[in-house]
Amino acid sequence: MNPRLAKALINGLLIGGTLVAVFPLLWMLSVSFMRPGEASALPPPLWPAHATLANYRELFERAGMGRYLLNSLAISSAITLLSLAFNLMAGYAFAKLRFAGRERLFQLLLGGLVIPAQVAMLPLFLLLKYLGLVNSYAAVVMPAMATIFGIFLVRQYARGIPDDLLEAARIDGAGELRIFAQIVLPLLKPIMVTLAIFTFLTAWNDFMWPLIALTGQEHYTLPIALASLSREHVQDSELMMAGSVVTVLPVLVLFLALQRYYLQGLLLGSVKG
Amino acid sequence: MNPRRAAWLFLAPSLLVLGLFFLLPVIAALVLSLTDYDLYALADIRNLRFVALGNYWELLHRPLFWSALGHTLYFVLVGVPLSIAVSLGAALLLNSPLARCKPLFRTALFAPVVTTVVAVAVIWRYLFNTKYGLANYALDGLGIHPVDWLGDPRWAMPTIILFAVWKNFGYNMIIFLAALQAIPADLYEAARIDGASPVRQFRHITLPMLGPTLLMVSILTVSGYFQLFAEPFVMTEGGPLQSTTSVLYLMYEEGFKWWNLGSASAVAFLLFLIMFAVTAVMLRVARRGGEA
Numbered sequence: 001m002n003p004r005l006a007k008a009l010i011n012g013l014l015i016g017g018t019l020v021a022v023f024p025l026l027w028m029l030s031v032s033f034m035r036p037g038e039a040s041a042l043p044p045p046l047w048p049a050h051a052t053l054a055n056y057r058e059l060f061e062r063a064g065m066g067r068y069l070l071n072s073l074a075i076s077s078a079i080t081l082l083s084l085a086f087n088l089m090a091g092y093a094f095a096k097l098r099f100a101g102r103e104r105l106f107q108l109l110l111g112g113l114v115i116p117a118q119v120a121m122l123p124l125f126l127l128l129k130y131l132g133l134v135n136s137y138a139a140v141v142m143p144a145m146a147t148i149f150g151i152f153l154v155r156q157y158a159r160g161i162p163d164d165l166l167e168a169a170r171i172d173g174a175g176e177l178r179i180f181a182q183i184v185l186p187l188l189k190p191i192m193v194t195l196a197i198f199t200f201l202t203a204w205n206d207f208m209w210p211l212i213a214l215t216g217q218e219h220y221t222l223p224i225a226l227a228s229l230s231r232e233h234v235q236d237s238e239l240m241m242a243g244s245v246v247t248v249l250p251v252l253v254l255f256l257a258l259q260r261y262y263l264q265g266l267l268l269g270s271v272k273g
Numbered sequence: 274m275n276p277r278r279a280a281w282l283f284l285a286p287s288l289l290v291l292g293l294f295f296l297l298p299v300i301a302a303l304v305l306s307l308t309d310y311d312l313y314a315l316a317d318i319r320n321l322r323f324v325a326l327g328n329y330w331e332l333l334h335r336p337l338f339w340s341a342l343g344h345t346l347y348f349v350l351v352g353v354p355l356s357i358a359v360s361l362g363a364a365l366l367l368n369s370p371l372a373r374c375k376p377l378f379r380t381a382l383f384a385p386v387v388t389t390v391v392a393v394a395v396i397w398r399y400l401f402n403t404k405y406g407l408a409n410y411a412l413d414g415l416g417i418h419p420v421d422w423l424g425d426p427r428w429a430m431p432t433i434i435l436f437a438v439w440k441n442f443g444y445n446m447i448i449f450l451a452a453l454q455a456i457p458a459d460l461y462e463a464a465r466i467d468g469a470s471p472v473r474q475f476r477h478i479t480l481p482m483l484g485p486t487l488l489m490v491s492i493l494t495v496s497g498y499f500q501l502f503a504e505p506f507v508m509t510e511g512g513p514l515q516s517t518t519s520v521l522y523l524m525y526e527e528g529f530k531w532w533n534l535g536s537a538s539a540v541a542f543l544l545f546l547i548m549f550a551v552t553a554v555m556l557r558v559a560r561r562g563g564e565a
Contacts, residue, residue, distance in 0.1 A: 007371040014366050018381040021439070024396045025384065027407070031399075040405045090287035097280035112291070114549060115299055116500055118521055119541045122534050123301035124294060143294035146287035176279030205389045207503045208521075212529055223391040227507050230395050237399045244392035255387040259380060262387075266444065267451050 025248070032056070032242035039237045055242035063239075065246055067218070068225040072247075075137055075210075075221055076203040079144045083199050084192065086146040091154020092184055096161060097176075106155070109148050118208065125212055139213035140221070144203060150195055153269055157191040158184070194265035197258045204251050222247040306538035315532055328539035338540070340515065341523040342547075344430060348519065349498045352434045356494055357487075359442040364449035365479075379450070383443035390440065394507040397436050398423065423509050426516035433504050433517055441497075445490050452486040453479070488559045492552055499548050520544045 027046070031039045032055055034048040059065040093099075094106050124143060125134065133139045161184065169179045185192075207223045214220055220228070226243050233239055255262055274282075306328055313320040332338045363382055367375055385393065401408045401422035409419040422432045456479065464474045480487075501519040505511050511518040511526075520540060528537030 003371070010366055010369050010371050011373055014372060014378045017363060017366070018378055021382050021385055021443070024393065024400060024439075025388070027400065028392075028396045039399070042405065042410070044405055044407050044410050086286045086290065089283040093280040093283035097276045097283065099277045099280040102280075109291070112295065114496075114552070116496070116541075116545055116548065117295075118500065118502075118524065119302050119538075119545050120295050120298035122524075122528050122538050122541065123298035123305055125529075126301075126305075126534065127294075127298065142290070145294075146290040148291065151287060170276075176274050176276060176282075180279075180283070201387055205387075207389075207391055207506075208525070211506075212525075223389050226389075226395065227391050230391075230398075230507065231510075237402075237405075240395050240399070244389075244395050247392040248388045251387055251389065252384065255384075256380070263383075263447055266447055 025252075028241045028244050028248070031238055032245045034238045036236060036238055039241075040235070055239045056246075058239060059242055059246065063225075063229060063243075064217070065225070065243065068220050068222050069246060071137075071219060072204060072221040072223075075140050076200050078137070078141045079203040080196050080200045082141065082145045083147060083150055084196055087150030087154055087195065088185070088188060088192065089180070090146065090151045092158050092180060092188070094151065094155040095158035096163070096166060096184075109151065112148050121209060121212060128213065134213060135215045135219055137219065140206075140210050143209070144199075144206075147199075149269060150199065153195055153265065154188065154191055156268060158188060161187055190261070190264075191268075193258065194261045194268070197254060197262050198265045198269075201251050201255065201262075302538045302541060305535055306542050308535045310533075310535035310538075312532040315534070324535070328536045329543065332536065332539055332543065337515070337518070337523065338520075338543075341518045341520050344517060345499060345501055345519045345521075347430055348434060348437070348501050349495060351431075352437050352498050353491065353494050355434065356438045356442050356498075357445060357490060359438055360445035360490075361449050361483075363442060363446045364453055365475075367446070367450055368453040379447075382446060385440050386443040388440070390503045391507050393440060394436065394504055397432075397439075398508050401432055424513055426514045429509050429513055429517045433501075433508060436504060436508070437498070437501075441494075445494065448486060448490055449483070452483055456482045484559075488555070492555055495551060495555070496548055499544065499551075 030047055033051040033053070034045070035050065035052055035054065038045060038048065094102065120143075128134050128139050133142075165183060166179060169183055174182075204221075205223065206221075207227070210221050210224050211227070214224060217225075217228075226240075226247055229243055230240050307323060307325055308314075309322050309324045309327070366372060367379055367382075372378070400406050403409060403419060403421045403424060406422070408422065413419065420428055422428050460478050460482075461474060464478060469477070500521055502521040502525065505517040505519055505522055506525075509517045511522050521544065524537050524540040524544070527533050527540060
């Protein structure tokens with residue numbers, strides 16, 4: 001095949017693929033500015049005839065979208081901060097502190113990765129019910145405060161910290177907590193950013209567990225609220241697209257801003273052992 | 274404080290969380306699956322009875338369990354190869370020296386991965402609407418009769434598979450791209466000097482070099498796809514005629530709609546066992562293939 005044709009073919013396919021990947025998202029954005037009922041027409045319009053913010057106003061003033069947005073923000077931020085702290089501590093301990101049974105314990109943890117999270121959901125619900133925590137933010141935050149994946153990620157990265165550095169600090173009389181806070185944490189900064197954005201996106205997009213644990217509207221996160229709205233408003237495509245924009249836009253923007261760290265974490269996490 | 278005590282101090286919060294909210298519930302799920310825990314037991318624990326393997330036995334005799342398993346297997350068997358093929362194709366295109374604006378294409382192709390399943394499933398529901406959806410409008414332009422994508426039991430699962438491929442292919446694409454970039458360029462150089470065509474280069478260099486990555490990606494994707502839930506929940510509510518009811522969907526309904534928590538735990542454990550078996554078989558086949 002001649003090179004010019006090959007080049008046209010490859011770039012043509014890439015442009016086509018990109019269109020398929022991005023089109024539904026652009027369509028969502030466009031329809032969210034249409035007037036109610038406008039999208040249900042033949043031929044289906046691609047642009048709003050008169051762009052309007054009415055759908056967004058309806059969502060925030062009547063459907064309680066502001067509340068759901070804040071719930072999502074609060075829950076995802078809490079999960080991110082807490083799990084970041086816990087995973088960093090545990091990952092560092094597995095990588096750099098010697099104690100009896102370290103390797104065996106770590107292998108045991110990795111073994112837990114084969115168990116799908118859904119197996120734990122039914123008893124977890126009962127546990128939270130007996131604790132009186134069903135339908136609270138804590139019900140969603142607490143089980144996510146530490147993850148095997150996060151500990152694994154930090155351990156892989158922290159293994160690169162030279163032992164001499166830690167030994168020197170110990171000889172100088174620094175305590176373990178101080179070593180962790182003042183020497184280790186600054187060195188772990190790149191993996192902290194990676195893990196933070198990963199955790200935040202996962203928490204934001206999570207569906208099944210919040211659906212089970214949050215039984216009252218006042219605690220709904222955006223995905224749960226959207227799923228419930230979409231059953232009530234089957235015909236209102238414009239309103240639902242505005243709801244989808246509110247749900248997707250924050251994570252999409254976050255990803256675009258911190259893309260490098262996110263993709264790095266994806267690769268680190270997939271190269272096991 | 275010596276390092277050993279510090280280690281346990283650093284581990285304590287994570288181990289406590291994982292033990293209390295993961296390990297304990299998993300063990301409890303096993304116990305729960307051997308009881309008839311239902312709405313009556315939820316009201317008063319004294320109504321709880323031990324039924325041994327009764328729940329499992331009953332499930333294996335329920336047509337709904339087998340059909341849910343069948344739908345899930347359909348989703349996995351068609352969805353995983355299709356996803357991986359699209360991911361690999363996109364990675365090969367992005368890795369080609371002839372491709373331009375690579376970072377832009379890469380970001381755009383990856384974008385669906387970071388979106389919220391529920392939100393994009395809602396978008397697809399409208400795009401594949403029978404009457405006003407753009408999918409049917411485009412088909413109409415080609416002279417093809419409209420398809421009742423999500424309302425026809427034959428089409429609902431294929432539509433969900435298409436959606437899943439669109440949503441997920443970017444993830445494996447990034448992993449494949451990194452693996453492709455790690456293949457030494459002189460291998461291709463040598464092949465080219467020997468006059469090997471691009472197709473033969475792909476078969477005899479690219480594919481063997483991607484072997485371990487392909488295996489890992491396959492296993493991760495298979496276990497991910499076995500956990501099908503949000504897509505049918507939002508797009509079809511398990512219908513039409515229960516044609517998109519997956520195993521997890523069954524577990525959710527059994528547990529949180531009918532409050533048969535014992536039987537639902539048995540569903541969860543059966544799914545776990547099936548996933549475990551499939552992964553083990555894949556590893557064994559790959560090992561044998563590697564030795565041959």
